[in-house]
Amino acid sequence: MRASAAATHARLGGPGQWLLTLPADYIAGTQVLLRSVLAGAEPVILDEHADLTSAVAQLKQPPRYTSLVPTQLTRLLQREPDAEALAMFDAVLVGGGAIEDDLRRSAQRRGVPVVATYGMSETCGGCVYDGVALDGVEVEIADSGRIRVAGPVLFDGYHGRADLTATVLQDGWFQTSDLGRIDGEGRLEVLGRVDDVVVSGGVNVPTGAVAARLREHRAVTAAEVVGAPDAEWGQVVVAVLSATGLDLEQVRDFVSATHPRAWAPRRLVLVDEVPLLPNGKPDRGALERLARRSAPPR
Incomplete structure (x- = not known):
């Protein structure tokens, strides 16, 4: 934990004061709390009813940092x-x-110094x-396409689960459940979860890529894609959208414009808000x- 906190401050340019916006x-x-302890700076806590502008004004020890999820x-x-x-x-x-390109560009246009982690x-x-x-962390892509990580930031193991630990932690390397690649500039690109x-x-459909495409639609506020059992197809792709004025065929056509038709959702669920966990993840x-x-459509 300390190694991770120290490496974060080293990358960002030094310790500072943090705004806590996520569940501790x-x-x-x-990590926001630990970085604050190591920096000797009391964090400011943003509760759900607080005003962000007022919270930022309480940060008196620059540099100022915070940590958010994309939502x-x-x-x-x-x-x-x-x-x-x-x-x-x-x-x-x-x-x-994942932080979509459009979201990052929107933040950059407003002068928000986003760091994708x-x-x-x-x-x-x-x-x-x-x-x-x-610094001190190594990343590689296994033959299976999974991302592997090594370095002082790794955990020691799962409490009471030596069997599970042995399957993911081998020779100092942690095998994640994420797929990735290293691009031409040596940067890690996360492609999605296994x-x-x-x-x-019989077609492998990467739900992350389909969801990312749907988020590009101007009528879509939020999008997630999952599978559901189906008697004919084994599984079908289901789009769960917070959107207005879209039907299934429009969704299928939009996905098919950039991806194979077989990737297009066969079912559509419209919701007011995509369900999230307390930490902001789907x-x-x-x-x-x-x-x-x-x-299923009839």
């Missing part, structure tokens, strides 16, 4: 006072999920910033329940 019992929130960033950018407050930070870490509890939080591993593939009619359990209840 999740690794991203825990939080999206919502804050929609309110001009909040967008202006975000621009007052020296770095805004965004993790817990990749990591998990087993790596004590973010260990790769903007595609580049933190279990984020729906096999429909609630996969709730999404899968919605998908299972979705009626």
Whole structure:
């Protein structure tokens, strides 16, 4: 934990004062508190009813940092006072999920210094910033396509589960459940989770890529894609959207414009808000329940 916190401050340019916006019992929130302790700077805590501008004004020890998930960033950018407050930070870490290019560009236009992070509890939080591993961290892609991580930020193992630990932690390397590649500039690109593939009619459909495409539609506020059992196809791709004025055929055509037709969702669930966990990540359990209840088209 200390190694991770120290590496974060080294990458960002030194210790500072943090604004806590995430639950403290999740690794991203825990790390905000630990970084604050190591920096000797009391964190400012933003509760759900607080005003971001007022919270930022309480940060008296520059540099100013905070950590968000993409959903939080999206919502804050929609309110001009909040967008202006975000621009007052020296770095805004965004993790817990992929940050779409449009969202990042929107933040940059408003002067928000976004840093896209990749990591998990087993790596004590973010260990790769903007595609580049933190100091002391090594990243490689296994033959299976999985991302592997080594370095002082790794956990020691799962409590009481030596068997599970042995399957993912070998010779100092942690094998994640994420697929990735290293681009021509040596940066890590996360392609999705191993279990984020729906096999429909014998075709492997990467749900992350489909969801990313749907988020590009101007009528879509939020999008997630999961699989549901189906008697004919084995599994079908189900789009869960917070959107207006869209039907299934429009969704299928939009996805098919850039991806194979076989990737297009065969079912559509429209919701007021995509279900999220307290840490801002998609609630996969709730999404899968919605998908299972979705009626096949007749």
